[in-house]
Amino acid sequence: xxxxxxxxxxxxxxxxxxxxxxxxxxxxxxxxxxxxxxxxxxxxxxxxxxxxxxxxxxxxxxxxxxxxxxxxxxxxxxxxxxxxxxxxxxxxxxxxxxxxxxxxxxxxxxxxxxxxxxxxxxxxxxxxxxxxxxxxxxxxxxxxxxxxxxxxxxxxxxxxxxxxxxxxxxxxxxxxxxxxxxxxxxxxxxxxxxxxxxxxxxxxxxxxxxxxxxxxxxxxxxxxxxxxxxxxxxxxxxxxxxxxxxxxxxxxxxxxxxxxxxxxxxxxxxxxxxxxxxxxxxxxxxxxxxxxxxxxxxxxxxxxxxxxxxxxxxxxxxxxxx
Amino acid sequence: xxxxxxxxxxxxxxxxxxxxxxxxxxxxxxxxxxxxxxxxxxxxxxxxxxxxxxxxxxxxxxxxxxxxxxxxxxxxxxxxxxxxxxxxxxxxxxxxxxxxxxxxxxxxxxxxxxxxxxxxxxxxxxxxxxxxxxxxxxxxxxxxxxxxxxxxxxxxxxxxxxxxxxxxxxxxxxxxxxxxxxxxxxxxxxxxxxxxxxxxxxxxxxxxxxxxxxxxxxxxxxxxxxxxxxxxxxxxxxxxxxxxxxxxxxxxxxxxxxxxxxxxxxxxxxxxxxxxxxxxxxxxxxxxxxxxxxxxxxxxxxxxxxxxxxxxxxxxxxxxxxxxxxxxxxxxxxxxxxxxxxxxxxxxxxxxxxxxxxxxxxxxxxxxx
Numbered sequence: 128x129x130x131x132x133x134x135x136x137x138x139x140x141x142x143x144x145x146x147x148x149x150x151x152x153x154x155x156x157x158x159x160x161x162x163x164x165x166x167x168x169x170x171x172x173x174x175x176x177x178x179x180x181x182x183x184x185x186x187x188x189x190x191x192x193x194x195x196x197x198x199x200x201x202x203x204x205x206x207x208x209x210x211x212x213x214x215x216x217x218x219x220x221x222x223x224x225x226x227x228x229x230x231x232x233x234x235x236x237x238x239x240x241x242x243x244x245x246x247x248x249x250x251x252x253x254x255x256x257x258x259x260x261x262x263x264x265x266x267x268x269x270x271x272x273x274x275x276x277x278x279x280x281x282x283x284x285x286x287x288x289x290x291x292x293x294x295x296x297x298x299x300x301x302x303x304x305x306x307x308x309x310x311x312x313x314x315x316x317x318x319x320x321x322x323x324x325x326x327x328x329x330x331x332x333x334x335x336x337x338x339x340x341x342x343x344x345x346x347x348x349x350x351x352x353x354x355x356x357x358x359x360x361x362x363x364x365x366x367x368x369x370x371x372x373x374x375x376x377x378x379x380x381x382x383x384x385x386x387x388x389x390x391x392x393x394x395x396x397x398x399x400x401x402x403x404x405x406x407x408x409x410x411x412x413x414x415x416x417x418x419x420x421x422x423x424x425x426x427x428x429x430x431x432x433x434x435x436x437x438x439x440x441x442x443x444x445x446x447x448x449x
Numbered sequence: 450x451x452x453x454x455x456x457x458x459x460x461x462x463x464x465x466x467x468x469x470x471x472x473x474x475x476x477x478x479x480x481x482x483x484x485x486x487x488x489x490x491x492x493x494x495x496x497x498x499x500x501x502x503x504x505x506x507x508x509x510x511x512x513x514x515x516x517x518x519x520x521x522x523x524x525x526x527x528x529x530x531x532x533x534x535x536x537x538x539x540x541x542x543x544x545x546x547x548x549x550x551x552x553x554x555x556x557x558x559x560x561x562x563x564x565x566x567x568x569x570x571x572x573x574x575x576x577x578x579x580x581x582x583x584x585x586x587x588x589x590x591x592x593x594x595x596x597x598x599x600x601x602x603x604x605x606x607x608x609x610x611x612x613x614x615x616x617x618x619x620x621x622x623x624x625x626x627x628x629x630x631x632x633x634x635x636x637x638x639x640x641x642x643x644x645x646x647x648x649x650x651x652x653x654x655x656x657x658x659x660x661x662x663x664x665x666x667x668x669x670x671x672x673x674x675x676x677x678x679x680x681x682x683x684x685x686x687x688x689x690x691x692x693x694x695x696x697x698x699x700x701x702x703x704x705x706x707x708x709x710x711x712x713x714x715x716x717x718x719x720x721x722x723x724x725x726x727x728x729x730x731x732x733x734x735x736x737x738x739x740x741x742x743x744x745x746x747x748x749x750x751x752x753x754x755x756x757x758x759x760x761x762x763x764x765x766x767x768x769x770x771x772x773x774x775x776x777x778x779x780x781x782x783x784x785x786x787x788x789x790x791x792x793x794x795x796x797x798x799x800x801x802x803x804x805x806x807x808x809x810x811x812x813x814x815x816x817x818x
Contacts, residue, residue: 300587301588301590301631302630303631338714339717346590400624400626405515405516408512409508409512435624436623437623437624437626438546438623438624438625438626438634439544439545440543440626440627441544441545441550442539442541442542442543443540443543444628445542445553445555445557445564445566445627446557447559447585448564448583448627448628449628
């Protein structure tokens with residue numbers, strides 16, 4: 128997977144085509160909601176059950192692939208935000224490419240629900256580098272469930288990425304991929320040994336504490352949590368504290384969900400060392416980002432842990448490394 | 450778009466040294482800052498946002514002006530350190546991180562996991578010598594991340610002000626891209642005049658005086674008490690990772706790459722136990738059990754037995770070591786969960802023993818001969 132040439136207007140054409148056919152880009156979700164709850168199920172392209180691994184591979188077209196996963200909470204507390212995300216996220220790839228933030232991005236979209244009560248608690252697409260990623264995004268079912276106890280199954284999504292993805296950027300170059308989770312609730316304290324048989328079709332060897340699965344995931348991915356301020360729990364200090372404790376500065380507060388791509392893209396650029404804070408801020412201004420959002424994003428960018436960012440070699444090279 | 454502004458903006462964005470921005474300054478040392486200010490003002494006139502009326506120009510000027518202020522700061526630092534305008538040694542590698550620029554020498558020391566390069570940077574008007582550690586094999590990047598995380602947590606943690614001299618000073622950490630891979634890199638302060646316990650052993654192969662072992666272990670227990678109070682297990686208390694400063698009785702615990710955060714809650718194992726180090730660890734931990742804070746204490750006691758000229762594996766100590774001290778040390782080298790778990794309490798107990806053995810504590814001079 129992960130192959131295909133990207134043309135920035137493929138999405139638009141695809142969208143036009145759909146509009147002409149009288150369908151919205153939220154086709155799958157709209158259609159499903161019209162049927163009864165008992166029939167709700169994950170679209171087969173996003174079903175994590177028995178899928179083995181999702182792969183991000185280098186190839187001739189994309190010799191230096193970078194795996195980027197974006198997964199968002201689709202439970203009720205998020206309100207209309209998932210709809211906004213489904214609409215805005217197709218712009219991410221184009222933005223990354225246009226600005227040269229990262230060489231060969233391969234993006235996986237997915238959605239997170241609540242494994243204790245939702246019909247469709249985990250949806251995971253493939254790493255794609257062309258408009259197939261948009262099809263994945265369209266196929267995400269916005270269930271709008273959740274349990275109302277401020278916890279959703281983020282740990283399950285992290286478990287999936289930690290154990291069921293195979294990414295060349297890490298395998299071949301020690302270059303970490305990215306995970307951005309967008310949501311407004313806490314994770315459950317552990318990945319339950321028997322809790323997800325029906326979802327991923329296997330049991331872990333034991334209950335794995337969420338903190339441990341994060342550590343495991345962080346060996347191969349930079350993990351970020353984005354908390355939209357307009358979500359039900361967007362300004363809840365408890366939620367912010369929960370993620371800060373687990374991810375430190377990698378928690379970004381997002382004022383306006385419309386600016387999701389403009390938050391993710393420069394963050395990747397900064398991590399990749401392709402832009403510095405000035406250039407990042409400049410780009411944001413150019414996108415016409417609102418001042419309040421600009422401030423939030425700049426603060427977040429300032430706080431990206433330095434040990435994760437690349438140093439720029441101005442001259443020379445270091446001997447002794449192969 | 451104003452052409453002058455565009456030229457200045459480009460120059461500032463592409464510059465890699467303050468000399469490229471402000472040019473050569475031919476003046477006596479005490480007049481250099483004055484000349485710099487003059488050169489700065491000439492550029493600031495063009496870069497100031499107030500000079501422009503279109504939105505586009507104002508935005509560019511704003512970015513340019515911020516950059517200019519930044520370069521001014523760097524130029525001042527360099528002048529104060531007497532480094533402005535000096536030729537850059539082409540044998541050195543220059544790395545720029547989000548914090549600052551480092552000049553790295555090519556002569557390196559190869560350790561098991563890291564290469565160590567001498568490096569320096571300019572700050573507060575002087576040149577700082579430091580050490581750049583880079584992971585040798587990128588598969589081990591997580592070990593460097595571990596070290597960075599542990600040192601950062603400790604340097605900001607509980608009682609850090611009091612006990613930070615017991616750990617190396619973390620200056621920077623970043624990813625170095627070169628030779629086809631991304632490698633984690635760490636910049637630490639450079640410490641001169643320190644010796645590892647391996648060096649001490651080489652200087653005293655028949656064993657050190659138990660009174661010297663006493664101050665070393667007390668301080669090592671302080672370092673562990675500080676670390677454990679912040680929920681961090683060092684995970685590699687080996688003779689090569691414990692450094693002392695002989696005259697001052699200073700002690701530092703280095704190489705935190707095996708550190709485990711909150712082992713009993715999170716349940717993480719110690720990564721990277723080299724087979725030739727295995728004997729220093731409690732056997733349960735080598736077999737893959739979850740370590741406890743007792744792991745560090747167990748290992749610290751083994752180091753002490755070794756320094757006294759004994760055999761930590763067989764728990765045998767030379768005749769010259771007082772019997773109560775022998776018993777005390779053996780009582781710490783127990784299977785992991787039965788080893789003492791609290792370094793602070795153990796230090797108290799040890800102090801009581803020292804009082805019983807030798808009475809009131811006196812400074813016991815130590816040198817590396």
